[in-house]
Amino acid sequence: YMHEVSRTDYYMGQLRAELKRQGIEKDTYIIYMTDNGRPFPRCKTRLYDSGIRTPFLIARPGTIAPSETHSLISSIDIGATILELAGAEKDKRIQGVSFAPVLENPKVTVRDYVFAEHNWHDYEAHERMVRSRDFMYIENNRIQFAQRGPLDAINSDSYASLLNLMESGEISEIQKEIFLSPRPMREFYEVEKDIFQRENLIGEKSHQEE
Secondary structure (H helix, E strand, C coil), rough: HHHHHHHHHHHHHHHHHHHCCCCCCCHHHHHCCCCCCCCCCCCCCCHHHHCCCCCCEECCCCCCCCCCCCCCCCCHHHHHHHHHCCCCCCCCCCCEEEEEEEHHHCCCCCCCCCCEECCCCCCCCCCCEEECEEEEEEEECCCCCCCCCHHHHHHCHHHHHHHHHHHHHCCCHHHHHHHHHCCCEEEEEEECCCCCCCCCCCCCCHHHHC
């Protein structure tokens, strides 16, 4: 994994050097992103932040000031954003929201909610998720299936270690979450306080309004 990260970083440097050599570095937006969480248990294919809050960087030297934002964006927003940056009209069929304003002001909010889904990915699943800045709600319609992750996750050394702990009875409550069956049908988390989404608050009366 470290090798892949290092190799990606190296070739991104090569790409930027070539843009600079051609004199178009300041006319080019570079988007660096991933399509899902890391290929480890409770990451890839999961609807927690470990699965959907993926790396996303966008750069254009001289146009976008180096900064960090906590604004919510979704992958479906990329198309709408590129069209706006290019000065092209957005087709009415495009559902995404342009986050171009965030590139000028990192404190700007362009959407209040993001959505995600988990369907078939090597194994049967049917989950839906909505997340705001503060809260996350998940519905699981295949509660009979444990969510151990896709094939690349369960073929990892991480999974093998967890499986050994499970079989020996030495596994912790947090570690054995991936083996849970049946699973909760509904989950609700206060993500700012529970950054790893461990405490399901779905039955708490104090959170019924949210």
